[in-house]
Amino acid sequence: MKTDIVLAGVGGQGILSIATILGAAALDEGLHLKQAEVHGMSQRGGDVQSNLRISDRKIASDLIPFGSADLIVSLEPMEALRYLEYLSPEGWIVTNTTPFNNITDYPEMEEIMAELSRMPNVVAFDMDAMAKEVAGPRAANMVLLGACAPFVKGLEKEKIEDGIRKVFGRKGEAMVESNLRAFRAGWDSAANK
C-alpha cells in the first residue's frame, strides 16, 4: 500500500499545509512518510511543488520517480499540468480550476481545460468559489485536501480530520471548524468519482 503525491501550486498558496496535515495523520497511523519540499527563492510567487510519499513499507527515495505518482494535487490548473510525466498511467489529477495569473504569457484557460480533459482521471472544479461559500476565501487548500483525500490509501477520512484539528488547533475552535467545513465540502465533491 502506497500513495505518491505531487503537490503543486504557486508560492504562498498554501500547498505545504496540505502536506503538513497528511503528514500528521500518517505519523499518527504509524505509516512511513517522506516529504520533499522547496524553500528559498522559489517561494516568491514562482511555481512550487512538494513530493509526498506515504506507505506501509519503508520508503527509499525522497523524490517520486517518473510515471509513478498516484496523484497530482494542485491549487492551480496550469501548475497541475507541469508534472504530468510523474503521474502513473492510472493516476488521478485533483486540481483547483481558478487560475493564478502572475505572468505575462499565461495560457488561455480553454487550452488548459482541454489538456486536463484529455487526461483519463481528473477531478477539477473551482475550489476558491467553494471555499468562499462554506468557509472563507483562504480555505481553498482545505477544499483541495478534501477532494484528494478519497484517493489517499491507508488514511481514513476521520484520521485526516484529526490531522486538521491537530494542525489548526492552536488557532482556535472557529478556525478548526471552518477548515473542516471546507475539507468536507471538497470530500463530497470527489468521493463519488
Add this chain to the structure above:
Amino acid sequence: MKTKQLLLGDEALALGAINAGLSGAYAYPGTPSTEILEFVQGNDVARQRRIHSHWSSNEKTAVEEALGMSYCGKRAMVSMKHVGMNVAADAYVNSAMTGANGGLLVIAADDPSMHSSQNEQDSRFYADFALMPVLEPSDQQEAYDMARYGMELSERFAIPVMVRLVTRLSHSRAVVEVDAEPSPENELHYPANPRQWVLMPAISKMRYKQLLEDYTGFEQASEESPFNRYIEGKDKSLGLVVTGLGWNYVNEIFPDGIPFPTVKVSQYPIPTAMIGRLFDECDAVMVIEEGQPIVERKLRGALDRTGVIYGKITGELNLTGELTPDGVRTGIAKVKGDMECLKAPELHAASKVTKPRPPALCQGCGHRDVYAALNGVLEEYSHPKVFGDIGCYTLGFLSPFNAIDTCVDMGASITMAKGAADAGQHPAVAIIGDSTFTHSGMTGLLDAINENTPMTVIISDNLTTGMTGGQDSQGTGKLEDICLGLGADPAHVRTIDALPKNIEQMKSLFREEIEYKGLSVIISRRECIQTARRHASVKK
C-alpha cells in the same frame, strides 16, 4: 527511550546535536541550511539550557565563534550553505590545523541543481584538502544519528568534522526515532596541547605532520564506520559505490535488494579497503554520488587505466544537477540494459501548455520602489551600470525591472561598483540588502570611502534577511552609524522610506547622489512585507 518525530533533514541534525549535549549553534542563513539554527532557536531544551543560537554576521565569524566554544571544551556546531564555505574557508581550513577540543561539527548544505544558489560546488572538496573527516547522511535518521556520532568522532580525533547535507535531505521530512532525554553538556575544559592553537610557522609545521599522521586514523575510522557498509550481491558483472542520497535512489530502483555488490559510503575519507574489495570482486564499478564526481575522480586517478569505472565523467550519470531516481535508473541501464526493473516506465507526455513561472518580488516589497525610482533616474544616462548582490533584490534582474547588471557573491555589489568607477564608469551604482551589507559589504565600503570613489551605494534595508524567510539582520537600526563610523561623509549618507508615494522624492535623491562626484550611501528603508505581516498577526 526513543520517540518518533516528523523532521526535515536539517531539523533531525539539529535535534541530534542538541541531544548530544550541544552548547552552541552558529550560522548565517542560507538555503538549504537555514532551518538548522532555526530549529535550535525554537527548541525547548535549547531554551532551558541557554544553548547559543543567535545568528552570526557571516559564515566566517560563525566558524570562528564555534571554534572558540570548542577550544573551551564544549560541543558546538556551525551551519551554512555551500557557498558560505567560501566565506568561511580561511577559518575552516585552519580549524583542521588547530584541531578541536569540544566536539565541533561544521555543517555544509550543498545545493546541486542550484534550486536557490549561484553554483553547485561540492563541499567535500574543502574537507578533502583541509584533511578533515566528512559525514554525509543518506536519510533523516542518519542525519540525527550522525550528530552524536560526529561529536564523538570529533572529540576522539580532536578534529572538527564536516557534515555534508544536500537540498533534498535538508528540505525533506521523514519520521525519525529520537532520544527522549538529551545528554548533558560538556564541562568547560581547555585543550590538552594549548600550543597547537597558535598557528605560527614553527608550531604549524609540527602540527601539520601530526594532522597527516592522524589522517590514517580517519581512514581507519571510515573502514569501521557504522555508516559505511559492504553489501554482498550475486551479480558481479557490476559493483556500485554509492554515496549520500544515491543510496536511496538505488534502493528505490531495486526494492527487493540490490543485485550487485555495493559499497555504501557515508563517511570520508573514502573506505579504500572496502572499495578495493569491490574492484577485486566485480568486473566493473559504477560510482553514484550526489554533487561533483570527487570519489569517481579519486578512484579513476589521472590516467584511468582501469577502463572499468562508470559514472559522471564517462557520462552514464549527469555531470550537472542533482541525482534523481530516474537519472540513476537510466545510468545503470546504460551499463546493464537487459534488466526488467531498469526499463523506462510508461509515462504521460509532458504538457505543452505550461509556461515558466519565475519567482518575483512580492507586491508591497520596498525593493520594488527602489528599482522603480532607480530605473526612472538611470534612463537619463547613456550607459548606467548597476552592480547587484545576493538576496530577494537579485530578482530585480528579471522583468519588469531588468535593473541589475551583475550578481556574483555576497558583498560584490559595492566592490565591483568601485572597480568599475576606478575604470571610469559613471553612473556606478551598487545595490545591496541590509543583511548582505553587514555580511560582506562593510569592508568593501571602507575601500570606497578611503578613496572617496565616485559611486552610489544603495542599501535597500528591509530590516531582515528576507530571501531565507526573515531571520534577524545584524545591522538593523545601525546602518547609518556603521557607514558614518567607517568614515562616510555625513552629507552623503542619506535615508529615505521606500514607499510608492515617495517615488518622486526617491528619484531626486538618487539623481543628486549619482551626480555627486564622490562616495554616497543611500539607505532606502521599508520593512519586508512578509515579516511585517507576521509581526501584525502576532500582535493580533
